[in-house]
Amino acid sequence: MNTGTSMQELEWWQKAVFYQIYPHSFADGNGDGIGDFYGMIDRLDYLQELGVGALWLSPHYPSPFFDCGYDVADYTGVAPEHGTLDDFKRFLNEAHQRGIRVILDLVLNHTSDQHPWFIESRSSRDNPKRDWYVWRDGKGGGPPNNWYSGFGGPAWEYDPATGQYYYHYFFKQQPDLNWRNPEVKQAMWDAVRFWLDLGVDGFRLDAVNTIFEDPALPDHAAEMSLPELYHQALQAASSEAGQAQLVRQTEVMFQYQREQPGMHELMQELRTVVDEYPDRMLVGETGEIAYYGDGTNELHLAFNFPLMKTTRITPTWVRANQQERLSALPPGAWPCNTLGNHDSPRVYSRYGDGQNDDALARLHLALMLTLRGTPFLYNGEEIGMTDLPLEDISQFRDNLGVWVYHTVVNELGMPPADALAYANYLGRDKCRTPMQWANVPNGGFSPAGVRTWLPVNPNDAQSVNVAEQLDDPDSLLSFYRRMLRVRKQNPALIAGDYTVLHEEAEDYLTFLRGSVADPSTGPSASSGHASGQAGQTCLVVLNMSDQAHTLNFDLDAHTAELVFSSHARGGDSDDLSQLTLAPFEIYIGEIKRKT
Numbered sequence: 267m268n269t270g271t272s273m274q275e276l277e278w279w280q281k282a283v284f285y286q287i288y289p290h291s292f293a294d295g296n297g298d299g300i301g302d303f304y305g306m307i308d309r310l311d312y313l314q315e316l317g318v319g320a321l322w323l324s325p326h327y328p329s330p331f332f333d334c335g336y337d338v339a340d341y342t343g344v345a346p347e348h349g350t351l352d353d354f355k356r357f358l359n360e361a362h363q364r365g366i367r368v369i370l371d372l373v374l375n376h377t378s379d380q381h382p383w384f385i386e387s388r389s390s391r392d393n394p395k396r397d398w399y400v401w402r403d404g405k406g407g408g409p410p411n412n413w414y415s416g417f418g419g420p421a422w423e424y425d426p427a428t429g430q431y432y433y434h435y436f437f438k439q440q441p442d443l444n445w446r447n448p449e450v451k452q453a454m455w456d457a458v459r460f461w462l463d464l465g466v467d468g469f470r471l472d473a474v475n476t477i478f479e480d481p482a483l484p485d486h487a488a489e490m491s492l493p494e495l496y497h498q499a500l501q502a503a504s505s506e507a508g509q510a511q512l513v514r515q516t517e518v519m520f521q522y523q524r525e526q527p528g529m530h531e532l533m534q535e536l537r538t539v540v541d542e543y544p545d546r547m548l549v550g551e552t553g554e555i556a557y558y559g560d561g562t563n564e565l566h567l568a569f570n571f572p573l574m575k576t577t578r579i580t581p582t583w584v585r586a587n588q589q590e591r592l593s594a595l596p597p598g599a600w601p602c603n604t605l606g607n608h609d610s611p612r613v614y615s616r617y618g619d620g621q622n623d624d625a626l627a628r629l630h631l632a633l634m635l636t637l638r639g640t641p642f643l644y645n646g647e648e649i650g651m652t653d654l655p656l657e658d659i660s661q662f663r664d665n666l667g668v669w670v671y672h673t674v675v676n677e678l679g680m681p682p683a684d685a686l687a688y689a690n691y692l693g694r695d696k697c698r699t700p701m702q703w704a705n706v707p708n709g710g711f712s713p714a715g716v717r718t719w720l721p722v723n724p725n726d727a728q729s730v731n732v733a734e735q736l737d738d739p740d741s742l743l744s745f746y747r748r749m750l751r752v753r754k755q756n757p758a759l760i761a762g763d764y765t766v767l768h769e770e771a772e773d774y775l776t777f778l779r780g781s782v783a784d785p786s787t788g789p790s791a792s793s794g795h796a797s798g799q800a801g802q803t804c805l806v807v808l809n810m811s812d813q814a815h816t817l818n819f820d821l822d823a824h825t826a827e828l829v830f831s832s833h834a835r836g837g838d839s840d841d842l843s844q845l846t847l848a849p850f851e852i853y854i855g856e857i858k859r860k861t
């Protein structure tokens with residue numbers, strides 16, 4: 267299914283566990299209610315001890331914050347609320363000193379409408395920057411066509427001063443750049459080089475699939491309006507068939523605005539810019555394998571988003587996902603797994619069952635750290651932070667939630683209480699609340715009495731905080747730290763092939779990670795992994811059920827030496843014809859030939 271790799275052959279971004287920092291919410295060093303670089307610097311020791319090897323920073327650039335930072339007003343600056351460029355440099359340097367790499371968010375599709383480029387562009391039809399954005403004449407007294415913005419409302423905004431419309435895939439405060447203009451590319455590649463020159467290790471590329479539109483601007487042929495689509499989404503939330511129908515309608519609606527020709531050439535061009543610098547990487551906000559190019563010439567990584575698109579992570583779901591994903595990767599391409607980020611519900615809330623949430627959170631981390639590929643974790647996940655639904659629309663900072671609320675109230679006549687629930691469901695504030703550092707006022711994120719930019723989840727008082735969990739060897743945080751160490755110390759879990767076992771099992775997921783797919787022809791008992799490369803084979807068993815199971819592996823000539831278990835086990839070595847697992851047990855054993 268995939269080719270074994272030795273640790274020596276791997277690049278840093280294949281070995282590291284990435285950790286996403288949402289700068290507004292990670293650590294408030296100057297006590298103003300907003301996260302900043304002072305806070306991030308103070309917490310680097312924490313991150314080092316957690317065991318992460320790389321950080322992805324959501325946008326830290328100056329921004330009016332209409333889309334919570336994804337509306338950039340200066341690509342080479344630092345938002346004053348986060349600090350200065352010197353603070354950033356100190357952060358980068360301190361991270362590097364601890365062996366932690368740093369990648370930045372790169373928002374290519376659009377700028378803020380407050381970016382000087384756009385202010386110039388809209389100033390007159392013959393401004394030299396006019397063509398840096400997508401300006402068109404209206405049609406029949408209205409916009410150029412019937413396209414929607416992915417964030418609601420029409421995709422075209424009329425500009426009375428110059429009598430034309432500009433295109434925005436996201437909010438109207440985020441006008442799309444015209445990537446067909448070579449000057450745009452030049453300006454953006456200059457910004458890319460600016461950060462690479464400072465020593466930044468790479469970029470996470472925002473919204474890569476919306477960079478180009480069909481230049482002929484054909485009308486879409488969807489059978490419903492966007493609010494109707496939202497309404498149906500609500501009704502179909504729990505039905506697979508309803509969801510599939512929605513996906514189809516959405517595809518039709520945005521057919522001419524996503525995944526247009528030109529993307530891959532653009533990514534190749536960006537790759538050559540990044541390749542001017544040794545050891546840098548690109549990861550795309552896309553689930554499309556096509557963005558790996560031929561495996562060497564586009565993005566280094568594309569997220570395995572399909573894995574997240576379920577309400578429950580089950581063994582059957584994971585096996586099917588891996589089967590499809592790994593077999594589709596081009597030669598040399600490296601997988602990349604994640605279950606959460608700043609746009610999706612908290613992993614703990616989303617994939618919990620309300621009864622075994624803690625056990626499931628542990629299983630989900632174990633899955634991330636043992637599947638083949640680079641794992642991305644999201645800040646706060648390690649202490650089990652949960653979604654915080656907001657109580658009033660005035661608390662919302664995510665304008666997507668605000669738009670949803672007003673649309674369903676005004677256009678669909680939904681009662682305000684239901685609309686609030688729906689806005690919380692589709693909005694993203696719930697997963698962006700401040701990091702809970704301690705069981706003290708404001709969760710230790712900001713000093714007592716300071717109004718934090720989003721409310722702190724009050725469950726910091728129920729042990730969902732760093733300080734208490736650090737002191738507790740049984741906490742989720744301690745588990746994260748242990749599991750990250752286990753991954754680092756066992757090369758098979760990083761470099762090894764993935765070979766699925768028990769293909770039909772519904773309750774548990776079992777697979778081998780090793781340099782040799784068939785351990786019966788594999789390493790002898792003496793071929794330990796001390797060399798840190800090929801030779802080690804690990805058996806991973808994730809019991810995702812509340813039932814105990816006794817498993818038989820067809821590996822009679824072998825035993826498994828305990829590498830890790832979430833439960834107390836009788837001894838250090840296990841018979842593979844009869845491996846008994848407790849409910850929700852996570853078991854990792856190193857396969858050794860019997861002597």
Ligand code: NOJ
Pocket residue numbers: 333336337373436472473551608609
């Ligand atoms: C994807 C980002 O992750 C999301 O937060 C943002 O709203 C959109 N792109 C627009 O930039």
